Amino acid sequence: MLSPEILADPVELTRVLVDVESVSGDEAELADQVETALRRAAHLSVERHGNVVLASTHTDRPQRVILAGHLDTVPIADNLPSTVEGDVIHGCGTADMKSGVALALNLAATVARPRYDVTYLFYDCEEVEAERNGLNRLAKTHPEKLAADFAILLEPTYGLVEAGCQGTMRAVVTAVGRRAHSARSWLGVNAIHAAGAILNTLEAYEPRTVTIDGCTYREGLNAVRIAGGVAGNVIPDECRIEINYRFAPDRTEAEAAAHVRELFADFAVEITDSAPAAMPGLASAIAKEFLDVVGQPPQAKLGWTDVARFAALGVPALNFGPGDPNLAHKRDERVEIPKIRAGAEVLRRWLTA
Amino acid sequence: MLSPEILADPVELTRVLVDVESVSGDEAELADQVETALRRAAHLSVERHGNVVLASTHTDRPQRVILAGHLDTVPIADNLPSTVEGDVIHGCGTADMKSGVALALNLAATVARPRYDVTYLFYDCEEVEAERNGLNRLAKTHPEKLAADFAILLEPTYGLVEAGCQGTMRAVVTAVGRRAHSARSWLGVNAIHAAGAILNTLEAYEPRTVTIDGCTYREGLNAVRIAGGVAGNVIPDECRIEINYRFAPDRTEAEAAAHVRELFADFAVEITDSAPAAMPGLASAIAKEFLDVVGQPPQAKLGWTDVARFAALGVPALNFGPGDPNLAHKRDERVEIPKIRAGAEVLRRWLTA
Numbered sequence A, B: 001m002l003s004p005e006i007l008a009d010p011v012e013l014t015r016v017l018v019d020v021e022s023v024s025g026d027e028a029e030l031a032d033q034v035e036t037a038l039r040r041a042a043h044l045s046v047e048r049h050g051n052v053v054l055a056s057t058h059t060d061r062p063q064r065v066i067l068a069g070h071l072d073t074v075p076i077a078d079n080l081p082s083t084v085e086g087d088v089i090h091g092c093g094t095a096d097m098k099s100g101v102a103l104a105l106n107l108a109a110t111v112a113r114p115r116y117d118v119t120y121l122f123y124d125c126e127e128v129e130a131e132r133n134g135l136n137r138l139a140k141t142h143p144e145k146l147a148a149d150f151a152i153l154l155e156p157t158y159g160l161v162e163a164g165c166q167g168t169m170r171a172v173v174t175a176v177g178r179r180a181h182s183a184r185s186w187l188g189v190n191a192i193h194a195a196g197a198i199l200n201t202l203e204a205y206e207p208r209t210v211t212i213d214g215c216t217y218r219e220g221l222n223a224v225r226i227a228g229g230v231a232g233n234v235i236p237d238e239c240r241i242e243i244n245y246r247f248a249p250d251r252t253e254a255e256a257a258a259h260v261r262e263l264f265a266d267f268a269v270e271i272t273d274s275a276p277a278a279m280p281g282l283a284s285a286i287a288k289e290f291l292d293v294v295g296q297p298p299q300a301k302l303g304w305t306d307v308a309r310f311a312a313l314g315v316p317a318l319n320f321g322p323g324d325p326n327l328a329h330k331r332d333e334r335v336e337i338p339k340i341r342a343g344a345e346v347l348r349r350w351l352t353a
Helices: A010-018 A028-038 A094-110 A136-139 A180-185 A196-204 A253-263 A287-295 A307-312 A335-350 B008-018 B026-041 B094-110 B132-143 B182-187 B194-205 B253-263 B285-294 B307-312 B339-350
Strands: A045-049 A052-056 A062-072 A083-085 A086-091 A117-123 A150-153 A167-176 A209-212 A215-218 A222-229 A238-248 A270-276 A317-319 A334-336 B045-049 B052-056 B065-068 B083-085 B086-090 B115-125 B150-153 B167-176 B209-212 B215-218 B218-228 B238-247 B268-275 B317-319 B335-336
Touching: A010 A094, A010 A335, A028 A045, A028 A052, A028 A117, A045 A136, A052 A136, A052 A215, A062 A136, A086 A117, A086 A335, A086 B317, A094 A334, A117 A136, A136 A253, A136 A307, A136 B238, A136 B339, A150 A287, A150 A307, A167 A196, A167 A253, A180 B218, A180 B238, A196 A222, A196 A238, A196 B307, A209 B253, A209 B335, A238 A335, A253 A270, A270 A334, A287 A335, A287 B218, A307 A335, A317 A334, A334 A335, A335 B150, B008 B086, B008 B094, B008 B339, B026 B045, B026 B094, B045 B132, B052 B132, B065 B094, B065 B132, B065 B268, B094 B115, B094 B335, B094 B339, B115 B132, B132 B307, B150 B285, B150 B307, B167 B194, B194 B218, B194 B238, B194 B253, B253 B268, B285 B339
Parallel strands: A062 A117, A062 A150, A150 A317, B065 B115, B065 B150, B150 B317
Antiparallel strands: A045 A052, A052 A117, A083 A086, A086 A334, A167 A238, A167 A270, A209 A215, A222 A238, A222 B218, B045 B052, B052 B115, B083 B086, B086 B335, B167 B238, B167 B268, B209 B215, B218 B238
């Protein structure tokens, strides 16, 4: 139960949110609790779309900002219910990203007249395939709900501003050969051996480093899966390598695909998945005001995050949250209580100045 | 029913044997028919061990030879009952190896006083895992039954002498790395990229060609399977390559294993499966006499066959049969009638000279 006392304390709120299990696809209970809590605030109008909960202020400010967080977590790894040790809360979702959700929920419940109008957005299925992502669904069915001048995604950044994000593309590069019995291997062509050339290209690849708006994006090109082979006595006729290209925001998806195809021009290349990068978008006045309150230089966001969905809708967006991104998805995931308090303080100062 | 008329004609006998289905594990009916037919011959003493049938002459010759064949076939592929088109018998088992079994059974029934004492050996489960192989079982439980000066396995060789066989070894070579999120790939070590060095070694490998007793063995070292990868956004920490080494009979299994370990000294190597090679064993007087009757130079056997089991017991052994080895296990498996007649003639001349 998200009582007013719990909603008023972002640390206590984090613990309560963490202890409501909400692995992707199983967010209904948590969405119910969030919706119920928000509907008690007279200054908010609340909507529910599946397991997406939207709450908005309507105070006729000239500008609107979005504070967004996903409700779901990766699968639990013997790390629930949460525990507290000194200044640290341990448990699944503490960093990614229920401590961030707690900051937004705390503000939603307690700031009746913010400096800008605010849309608080809590959504489901961020940790799974894009088609199920609640924000992605909303962007397609109700893009007008995402109209805003600026957005903050409360993903773990350890209290820094992480701006924009890299694009990500997956491709399958296939080496082919000809089957034969392995006792007469010279009658065949070994596709796994041929795939060595693909791995050599990957091993020798020098990824770019690109700086935009003071944010430095470091690219990466990696094999993430390899598979080949027919049977223990057959020269294999196919070897498939799935690669993942993380590209800086100065490249479009089309440019990224052309780059991958050029690198592996001797092989069949199938692009299987792609998401655009997002420019850091730090030029707007609201972004600058937020950066001033944070008081730290912005960093490039390296992972792909839903800020790219806002960027695609023309809404400048950045990541800012109390969790350590390096602890996301780990068995020993945790969040530092002082980081929660500091993040809450930054957002409150910015929204109520 | 294997009547005396059918037993006297290796071609007719082939058809009758083929039409008794005997997929591995289901040889009882065929073993029964073979046993019954052999027990009618006064010059043979017959034993049955499971679905292994042994029939021996005891004419006090100074030397004993074994003629052996397996009764089982691979699964039927819409190719039974057999059909005859011109000079060709079509059907499952025609080449591998009921035409060979027919030659042995024809001799067993009709040659009362062969030049050497003969043990005719018909066994089950050659086409499946070694533990079920009837010859392998007999070698363990009754090795004395396999004592002989020379053995011929009537596997398909298209009328040539194929001597000895290569050894075969499987090993898993593993490249290791360190996991990281693929958006921050420089924090990890990509095991699939590291496996490129293994593939380069395989691609550059120059297999040996070894000639023994006039038989040339061509080795091979091949990746037959590769697998690696954790998820589409994770730098993989392991890549496993299964390799198959086919080695000439001048190498023991231990030497073969040492060679593989040396080639991949920078990686973890696990030997997962191994079967020894067999020397061609053509030096004996009996082998020379047989080669003289065949009148063709011997060839190296490249695939692994049960001759290696005889070699392991100290019995020189070779393959000689009417079927085409390239048709074994194929849907359009077939045998040429003139090859059956020629093979029968060679064996009869050799055994009755």
